[in-house]
Amino acid sequence: MSGRPDRRAAFRWRPRSYLLFGVGAALTALGILLRDPAPLLLAVPLFLAPVAAALLGPRSPPLARIEARLEGSGRDVRYVGRLAFEPPTDARDVVAEFGVPAGLVPLAPPRFESDAREIRFDLTWTAPAPVVTPVPAPRLAWRDPTGLVERPVTGDFPELLAERYPPDLFRIGAVRLERTIALPGETLSRGIGSSGEFFGIREASPTEPPRRINWTASARAGRLLANEYRVERTGDVLLLIDARPTSLGPQIDEALLSLSLSAAYGIAESFLREKARVGLAVYGEFLDAVPLASGRTQGLRLRQTLLRARVTAAPGPAERAAIALRRYYPPGVTTIVFSSLADEESAHLVPHIRRRGFPAVVLSPSPLPYLSRLPGTDDEEGRLVVRIARLLRRARLADTWRDAPVVDWEQYWSVGGLVDLLRRPRVVGRGL
Amino acid sequence: MSEPLGPPVRLAFGPTVPALAAGALSVAYVSAIPPLYAIVGAGVGVGASVLLRGARSEELRAAFPLPALGALSALSLFVGVAAFPLLLVALTGAAYVAWLADDPFRPAGGLARGASVWSVALLGSVLAWSAGFLLPASAASLGVAAALAAGSVGILAYLVSRPDLFDHDAAATI
Structure with a gap:
């Protein structure tokens, strides 16, 4: 470790300073060459201003006290808060740049109000589709009023998560789940x-x-x-997310995975609220598993695993997922599989896990709404392509139905089909 | 990244615009260029900068300091060696720095908050001018002037390459 501070995190000349220095140097050279004092006199303020801005501003990164929270209902997410600064830092000299979280779109222009002590912000976004996404911390920098120098502002931003999932999932926790522990009904929770x-x-x-x-x-x-x-434990549920790449392409794969993650998040929240044990497995090339457990800590584990889930570069074979599942989970646990069923390989996952003893229900986010939005699908040929894709999907879902019930999730803001399916007797657990 | 939406162009006409325009036009008037061309050039330079500063496009807005600075630099090359024209040049340079502080896209009061910066620039300009014209002078050789200029540029290059010198203490690098 060298004692020299990281330049990216410390004081920074802005491009305007380089412009003034450059023009000042050119004027100095011309003044000497032409033996003319006028360019030299013009160069003096250009040289002095950036140095004065650097020396007269704060000499260390200003500290911000940050309060922020998420509000809003339905699909709208409202991000409000305030950034407070101690003198001599003037809040009006602090530039705050807020990023839009992935999966959300701005609904209204951001509103900022500032005085000498604090900046108040109010941003409104909307979720076009269900999403669970972290809210990025804003980039804060103190910038002198002339815009010549900049210094980053430090402060601890709260880690906020914008979660918008289908409202049906609030009642999914009421589903009676099978237990997979010995002597079900006699083993009580310690809570x-x-x-x-x-x-x-x-x-x-x-x-x-x-x-x-x-x-x-x-x-x-x-x-x-x-x-x-x-506290009575109600049962066990395993959420298995297929994060393997498919023939749909990386963009649609990411969009469908985001939908699956949001639904998994909502289902996990709902079951954990009912004190059920919830496990999570994300399968890409290998299995990333969170064993069955209940409670608030389990909620945090699931949240972290969901947030780091990405579509993998290489797909793992379906059988590997089924074998790996047996290492972490007892057979017979009710399994909700999130898979687009976009190609043969993704459709193979369900029979494999069923053969290994996991009764599955498949929630399959449909790629058709994304396909119909692609450029070139407006004309007759494009519509025909979408229609063929719909027929192929219908055939694949019908094939998968032989192994497990499938919910075609095309209306992204509703998963009533899944809730109804799970509520049916003999659908969950070993009875499937 | 989102930023507050910009004000309309008319808000780019802050209180420092008349000072900058008056300075640029005065320098144009006292320069050796024919007055019509000089005044039109100064007006175009300052006007373009003011308009660019009010533009909603960030790319256009980033270029706003250039036209006025270019016009002032060009005009300064044609100003004769006399006390009053050179004082005008010095004051206009300081007015340009003050105009930079009057940013319509940032909270109001930038001119007052940036007073420490532009007043240092103003003081330096006035000192330089007074040193040239009010103090007893001797015939300084061009070599001495060139050495001073080279030294200044060297110090400047060192400052630019070592921004950490302006840190009071080591920054947090988490």
Whole structure:
């Protein structure tokens, strides 16, 4: 490690400074060559201004105190917050550049208000399709009012996640899942909560709901006591995302994977809320697995795995996924497979995992809406191509139905088909 | 990256535009170029810069300092050696720096906040002018002037290549 600071993270001359220095140097040379003092006199302020801006500004990266949050409902995402600075840094000299998160599009021009102490921002985006995407931290830089020098601003931005998934997924957690542990129904979770089997009595808090108060025990003790329960675990579900490249091309593959990730995120949230164990496996060339578990920490693990999932460069064979799944998950766990079923190789995944003992339900994001938006599909020939693609997809879905129920996910803001399918008796778990 | 939408072109006419225009036209008037051509050239240079500064296109806006600076530089080559014209040149240079601070795409009050920068430039210009014309002078050789200029350029090159010199302490490089 050298003691020299990283230039990219420290003070920076802006192009305008180089312009002034360059013109100043040219004028100096011309003044000497022509023996004329006028260019020299014009060069003096051009030389002095950048150096003065560098010396009179903050000598170390200013520190920003940052408050930001995501609001909005439906498809709209509103990003509001404030950036506060301590004197002598004037907030009006801080330039903030906000990036648009992947998968969102700006809905309205960003609004900024600033005074000497803080910058308030209000940005509104909308999600054309379901998406789970991190909100990038804005690039903050102190820039002198003449725009000659720049210095980055430091501060800890909260890690925010814009999550917009089909609203049907809020109720998917109510689906009764199969358990894959020994003696199902007799193994209780170690968690203590507000529902499940009776566990004990404790002092009631002032905000305790009346239903949880043990009135008999309270009357005996002379003070309010509340019941505690063992949290009941509802069952297990495995989310398997096919992140292998297909014949659709990288752009459509990425778009379909983004849809799958958003749906997986919504399903995981919903089941974790119901205290079910949720596992996640992303299969590209190899399997990236998060074992079955429940709780808030599991939610964070799933979130990190979902956020780092990308379409891989090389596809792994379907059988490898099925073999690897058996290393991490017990057979019989209800498996929701997210796959576009765009080609034969992706369609092979379902029979393989079924043969290894995983009862599967396939949620297949349809590429047809993306195909019909491609250039050249407006004319008659293009429409014919889309129609053939639709017929091929229908045939592939029908083939896959022999091994597992398939939900054709073409209306991206609704997964009612999947919820209804999972609610049917004998569809989930070993009964499939 | 998103930025606040720009103001209309008329907002690019900040309070420093008259000062810059007056300076450029004055330098044009006192220069050796025929007044009509000189004034038209100065007007075109300053006008183009002001219009470019109000442009909504970022690419166009990035070029706004060039026309005015080009016009001033060209005019300064034709200004005779006399106290008042040279004072005009020095003041116009400082006015140009002040005009840079008056950015319509940034929060209002840039001229006041950037006062420390343009006042240093103004002070330096006035000192240079007064050193040339008010102090007792002797016939300085061109060699001494060239050595001073070369030294200045050397120091400048060193400063430009070492921006970390302006850091008070080591920056966080996480």
